[in-house]
Amino acid sequence: MSSSADIERQIRRFRRLTFLVGWMPRWLARLFSKLRTRWVITFGTFGKVRTIVAKNLEPVMPPGTDLAAAADRLLMNYGMFMMDYFRIPRMTKAWIPKMFHQPMRGIGRIDEALKAGKGVILATAHLGCWELGGVSLRLQGMPVTAVSVTDPMNEAVNQWRDSVRRANGIEIVIIAAGQMSPIDMMNALEKNRVVCMLTDRNFVETDPVELDFFGRRARFPRGPAILSLMTGAPILPAFVTMGPGGRYYADVAEPVLLPEKGTKMERVEAAMQALVKVLESKIRENPEQWYIFDPYWEKSEPMSNIARKLAGLEGGVSPLK
Helix, strand or coil: CCCHHHHHHHHHHHHHHHHHHHHCCHHHHHHHHHHHHHHHHHHCHHHHCHHHHHHHHCCCCCCCCCHHHHHHHHHHHHHHHHHHHCCHHHCCHHHHHHHECCCCECHHHHHHHHHCCCCEEEEECCEECHHHHHHHHHHCCCCEEEEEECCCCCHHHHHHHHHHHHHCCCEEEEEECCECCHHHHHHHHHCCCEEEEECCCCCCCCCCEEEEECCEEEEECCHHHHHHHHHCCCEEEEEEEECHHHCEEEEECCCECCCCCCCHHHHHHHHHHHHHHHHHHHHHHCHHHECCCCCCCCCCCCHHHHHHHHCCCCCCCCCCC
16 A cells, blocks of 8 residues: 555656646657657566456457557557546547547437436446546536546555546546445436446456356446446446547447346346447457456456556556556
């Protein structure tokens, strides 16, 4: 566990990066990112996770893919993601046309769902630039609540990430191991808010559901489907992925519906499997933007903490470290 002095030192560093990157022209920030990330891949912490990333990509990529090269491309893309992440605190509505290739596709599905007054569960993955999605919705006037998972190994990242979200008017619901906050999420939905959550990994649920994913079995949280069952809020899969020139595409897919028949748990699991199929399809389209740096196909819990200890990365993974 980091000391308070270490945490404050890291947060000051994040502030400096935000100032530096925020004032840079984006082309210069991208060039800096490429050079810096290549250095970290070769000499720094990313060299320790390349093997993990390659193994994670194995069932995702076509047979015969050079997984080591794919892992390097993924890490370079992550460096771009981090550059844009550090630009978010200075982001304004005027930036949206510059950051995106076109308006968010399917955003009308969010508007339509909000008209029903039951809120929206926006389900995404560690794909592309998910943080940019929530901020862009908030800048367009939507009431956004982000479900934030506490990382016990990197308190500075927790504080910085949540401060960036709050500075952009995003409400936070914090969850931690053994401390779910379903009531807070239900309250947000009752207020007709857009509740955003990452759903491609189980972080805290003690009884996750095991589902088919890329021809293997992986564990996922039941939370999104349970919330939908309890509140009537629709589940809308949504993604922000990087396209040509480093600009992004934003997509909101059709709602994932709970089956009308079956027990509650059967309906929940069926809905989660349907959601996972959407995640799988989008990740397969953009495999080198799926940022998972822990052994994803392992069943040990918590995956993130164990993997980082084994790799000597207790302080977390960052291309800017």
